[in-house]
Amino acid sequence: MTGPRSRASASGATPAPAPRSARGAAHGHAPLAPAARYVWYAVLLVLGALVGTAGSLVQAAWFPLGLLLALLGSTALFYGARRATGNQIGVAAAGGGWLLAVVLLSFGRPEGDGLFGGGLGEMVFLLGGMAIAVMCATMHRPVQPTA
Incomplete structure (x- = not known):
């Protein structure tokens, strides 16, 4: 093999990784x-x-499948935020909006009406959604092939 990779590896020198902005431009991401x-x-x-x-x-309306659908939708949002922004701040922004909405909907009105009844499904949705957000925020970045 006489390509540039074989010469660099034969001499023991490893090529320096490209800066992040150059890697993004090389893969079509500005x-x-x-x-x-x-x-x-x-x-x-x-x-x-x-x-x-x-x-x-949805999780309260169609209990077993609605809960699964709600958690899958939350997972898609958090993972998509991670991939779209490439950092944890995107997941934190999406998770902050998600948590704010869920907490505000859990407050009852003075008349006693509330969206969450405090059952098992509501707790699984709340704790499961937060756990999924944390998992997506702490994921490793996908490995970018070098040019």
């Missing part, structure tokens, strides 16, 4: 400007609130 990044975080916050609200309604 680095985001700070203003665009903040817009992404705001969109993920709103999406988290919407998914949390929808999940709260």
